[in-house]
Amino acid sequence: MPGIKEVAKQANVSIATVSRVLSKPESVAEETIKRVLEVIEDLNYQPNAAARQLRMSETTTILVVVPDITNTFFSDVLRGIEFVALENGYQVLLGDAGNNPEQEKGYLNILRQKKAAGMILLTAGIEANLVEEIAAQYPVVLACEYLEGVNVPTVSIDNVSSARKATEYLINLGHKRIGYISGPMNSVLGRDRLKGFYQAMAQYNVKVEPDLVQEGDFSYKSGFNMMLKLLAYSHTPTAVFAANDEMAFGAVNAIEEKGLTVPQDISVIGFDNIKFSSIFKPALTTISQPTFDIGTKAMELLIGLMTKQEMKKTQFILENKLVLRDSCYKCSR
Template sequence: MAGIRDVAEQANVSIATVSRVLSKPETVAEETMKKVMKVIELLNYQPNAAARQLRLSETTTILVVVPDITNTFFSKVLRGIESVAIENGYQVLLGDSANNAERGKGYLNILRQKKAAGMILLTAGIEAKIVEKIALEYPVVLACEYLEGVNVPTVSIDNVSSARKATEYLIHLGHKKIGLISGPMNSVLGRDRLKGFYQAMAQYNVKVEPELVQEGDFSYETGFNMMLKLLAYSQTPTAVFAANDEMAFGAINAAEQKGLSVPRDISIIGFDDIQFSAIFKPALTTVAQPAFQIGTKAMDLLLRLMTKQRFSKTKTQYILENQIITRDSCQKLSTISKRQM
């Protein structure tokens, strides 16, 4: 089925011009309008609900707020969002909250000033009551993270079960002294992945050593520093679950700085499966989130909100599948060196 991009390319005009032909034909030169309409007829292009909404919107911009623009995980999510946005005649405006709730709230003014037709939040850092209030007035979707008790369409994976799966993977490899470098406890992702870790350890009757659970902030630096801390204890872990890939990279480099080999001396598993995970040395075993699909689904939901399509009252949270990608950073305990036995 032909899309708005196909019409624009064949008519040799911009997507915005096609949108104006569909929504505000009086603003388009007659010759250009005839050319575009001829291509629309030729391709049998059926303007979708988003295109019809352009008649009512003052802007074709949508706002996406990320918690940390330096975290490469979000680049895949953004590509997914933009692929659907462009196909439907929208452009993406990016805002970086830098993990600062006040800065994040500042972006809400873009909606209030009607400079954006809708918003996708890739962070749950803004207070729930504020998000709920703005969502009553404007189209808002939350992706990657969620807010408990807030009736806002949300797209994510199940972070508790995913972290449980990562921990189980290490347990099935024979590890019992397992460390965790968690995310920050003031974030839902940090709390959920910690919960999944504890659930797996309890399910398999593996003792949690309190000193082997350290809080990070999803940055490479805390992964490195918390790993040094784990290795300073007399009972060091044979495996470590880092709650995102950036911290896993830091943990691997810290271990190697201490003369340890990954995975020969210690196994490390990450979370997210960012692009660098496959080319890092050793290649990182990690929990893969369907980042691109999270983005496309979030934008699909935002389009439904902006075009006032009906939602099921009981279906506001969409959980996507995840999987463990096995690479080179983990191995069975029986093949690990005897340094800690």
């Protein structure tokens, strides 16, 4: 059966225009409406039930809140969200919380004022009880992060096991003195990835040296500065695991600024597999998240909430994988 993409292609318009023809024809030129409807008739295109229900609601706008729009990790998640949104007649409104919980709370007013039909949170920076209160009144989905004990549909990976997997890889390369640059401890991702690191070190009876565990904030700058701190100790690590790729890039550049090389002197592993990790020099070994799939699943869950579909499962843990590149090497010391 033909989809909205085929209609848009044959009518020589965007997918968003086809959606507006079906949901808000008053916003589209008459000639365009005629052309789109002719293609719809020729192809016998049938919008799905969710889209039809949405057109009956007050708004087809959905709000997506990201913690930091400058973090390229979220670009593919957003692509996945928008792909499903457009297929179902939605428009996506993006909100940047700027890593500020108070700013994140402000976006909740868009739901309260009924300017959005639902919301996808790509951050869990606000209090769990507030998220639960909003989710009891409006369709809300949490993606990438989660909140313990909160009954809100969620899509994420297992951050503990994936961090454990990355640490095990370094241990199996023979590294015994492993540094770790964590995310902020006030975030669930920061805590979970640190937990996975500790679990792997304990499982293989590798001593964790407290000085070699430093807290960053997921930014390039913090990765650079925390790596300089690790290099200041008399016994430098032979390998470093950074809790995201941005910090890993900072760590690599700090190592090279001190006249050392990656991976010959120090191996570095990251987390997230953002696009730049494959073209960075050296190409970064990292944990890959299924970002596009996280986005599509989150949007599908939100559609289910909005159209009051029966949901037998609301918590989804998607697969991750370790991507091996050039930034890790067998321990030579």
